[in-house]
Amino acid sequence: MLNPFATESVTFETPVAMLIACHDRVRQYASLTESLAVHLQQNGADAAAVAGAQSILRYFDIAAPLHHQDEDDDLFPALLRKATPQLASVIADITAEHDELGALWQQVRAALLAVIAGDAKALDAQLAQQFAMRYPAHAAREENEIYPFAAQLLDDACLAQLGKTMSARRQAA
Secondary structure, eight states: OOOTTOOTTOOTTSHHHHHHHHHHHHHHHHHHHHHHHHHHHHHOSOHHHHHHHHHHHHIIIIIHHHHHHIIIIIIHHHHHTTOOHHHHHHHHHHHHHHHHHHHHHHHHHHHHHHHHTTOTTSSOHHHHHHHHHHHHHHHHHHHHHTHHHHHHHOOHHHHHHHHHHHHHHHHHO
16 A cells, blocks of 8 residues: 655655655556546455555545645745746646645545445546546646746745645644
């Protein structure tokens, strides 16, 4: 089972690298959701399906909200203080996507809870596929359209403070 807080060699001293490492786990768990839908069709809500559903729930209920807070409460406001109108527009779009993804997650979450309760038909393949595609696409947008500006616009002291805040947020969780 994946550890939602495992970071290999990435530390909070490099907050943008930490956010990208979180995206790697988002991709893994989003992909697992689609794999789980296939597994359920073939094997029903067996022990492996329940364990998979539980691990996805753990990640997206605990780690993913912390990641969104890192961006919405810390990184994005820091960037917006120095952003061009174009970057500010991209950040607004991405922030809106967080709300859309949160609503999508609630649908997937309800299905996963039903799987854990034994309902092998609860996780619709189309919903799982949509989830498995939208979250990684969102992460890629952030990595390509926002994160590069952190190195350009934020000084070392600001980045260090972001890392400290991210770390403290997880210790509190």
